[in-house]
Amino acid sequence: MPSSRRITLKELARHLGVSTASVSNAFNRPDQLSHALRERILAEARRLGYRGPDAKARSLRTGRSQIVAVLLAESLTYSLNDAVASELLSGIAEVLDAHGHTLLLLSGRQANDRMPDSASIADGFIVYGLMPSPALLGDLPSQRPQVAVDFDIEGRASVHVDNEPAAHAIARHALKTPPRRAGIINLRLTERACNGRIDADQALLSAHQTITRARLDGFYRAFDECGLDPASVPMWNIEENTFDVCTPVIEAILDLPDAERPDLLLCMSDRIALTVLTLAERRGLRIPEDLRITGFDGIAEGQYRSPRLTTVRQDSVEKGRIAARTVLGLEAATSRLLTTELLVGETCP
Amino acid sequence: MPSSRRITLKELARHLGVSTASVSNAFNRPDQLSHALRERILAEARRLGYRGPDAKARSLRTGRSQIVAVLLAESLTYSLNDAVASELLSGIAEVLDAHGHTLLLLSGRQANDRMPDSASIADGFIVYGLMPSPALLGDLPSQRPQVAVDFDIEGRASVHVDNEPAAHAIARHALKTPPRRAGIINLRLTERACNGRIDADQALLSAHQTITRARLDGFYRAFDECGLDPASVPMWNIEENTFDVCTPVIEAILDLPDAERPDLLLCMSDRIALTVLTLAERRGLRIPEDLRITGFDGIAEGQYRSPRLTTVRQDSVEKGRIAARTVLGLEAATSRLLTTELLVGETCP
């Protein structure tokens, strides 16, 4: 009968009158002992309620834990409810699962902005996000594989999405119908908090945010090609990609007098675009007649609704798969660039 | 300078000419040594690039890893993209974070339906889901705290939502306006696969699915009170709570001839209700005039849209918080029952 305390491999070995090496081999390297002995060991293990080698001890001895950590720049609360991050995670989980690894979730927004010590247990790290604090990055064990997603870590593998052409494509599509007045809603463009109207020059200068910057570049290239003066396109910034934070900014935009209110809004994320759509619908604006809206990311929520959101799809699941395969060493640790796909919905036909 | 291999506590101790005990104490129990020595140790550690005690070794020695595992009945791919599961996870993560623990994600749908060995590293387990395979449950180390969410594990703590009154409340609300014809769309009611029309008796008999069963009971009690014959209410079943799986069943319902098509659909989840809403809108049906729709769960997607979904909100985040506090031993390991809140939106005013 299983005693209160968990039985150990050594005790099991003594019970059987064999060495610990044989018991260990019975579980890990069947070819190293006779079939008969192996069966005897496994049977006795079952009888005594021994569930196999202890994970903690094994990971100490072998140096491997079969655990991969994902370090998310945002808080877990945010990330888990963000569709793009969730898709990324499911891509990662899919590959890890298939290779017997499990997923440790780490938040870059811990109380003290340092990694919890338990993090160092992981065999490898996938870092997702815009600007994880350098302190955090320094905490990563440098001898372990690391993969950066959507940004770069000096000298490490990374997976990116080709944002500039994506932005260019969707802006080109939107500008096929010349807008009376266009507008851009940015996401976390500036380091310092700023929720609302923002100066375009200022926006381009504060280049710390690579992704938004690349998307802006794509928009501007399209403006150029279509003869639209960038200076005539007002820009707003949103601090956090959530409905609640978006709402006041968007309300303010929709409150503008008719002459100033844009009839085309290029949004940096689907979350923003969907919020625009919701608030516009509640006001009785006709989409797309009164207001055309484009998003970015191609999340499910935007496609499984009516009207469907016009957006550029990035395959976040695939991004996750690649990151996971890279961290497991199944794929060369290089820099990968994924392409995107224009999805024309009804919000900007 | 940091060598290629990570330096160990023992080496650090030798460098300093002190015992390993003192070094360990410098990191873990500052009161056990003089301030001067502690500073000397920490300074040398920094100089040599020693990042603190190794997590694997520490967890072996102390028996604790500061890791809590969440075992999800569904695949991680599904769970991460399901709003209810995501909210639960963020509640869990919030509490774990605050107490210096991290989150290990385990899928109940592993290839071989067994727990990966690495799982046993966790200090405690939160099990979420309807019917995790008994084999999996047996794999959980029985001496570690376990908390069940939305179902029961013999003799373990659990957190539940009070589904029957919730269902009763929303059905009562919906029936205030007598429907010409009502219908119910169930979720994973039967053990065996069945996507489509289902017999009500059969539904009530196959009681293996506690949550759906409780909700059905609530609906039927409301039917009773309102003098609606349960036999007159057709029922459909959906296998998986995703847009793609819902779609064909719902299309079939909407395809029914006018006389048979329900003008009130009580759905077992917001995901289902939102799919109904989308498909109905695409057909040009007027909501709620031609079709009234209710959901269940109160996910953000249903509220941050227009029209807002009428539903019952369960506080999944709080459910997660309680589960996490319980597994950490901050809360008594009992059975908790959470109440719900009726949200009246525009899909069924």
Added chain:
DNA sequence: GCGCCTAACTAAATCGATTCAGACAGCGAG
């Protein structure tokens, strides 16, 4: 000056496995 207490520090056992370097037996080849 003596005894006692406390603060500061250390030696060594221990957590539970993995794995390398043999030991030993049996067998076929020469």
Added chain:
DNA sequence: CTCGCTGTCTGAATCGATTTAGTTAGGCGC
């Protein structure tokens, strides 16, 4: 008969920490 090989199995070192019991030195009261 002996040699070497192969197939099994074992002894013991090791992974990197934590922690208990104990030593030493200094301070204080009397």
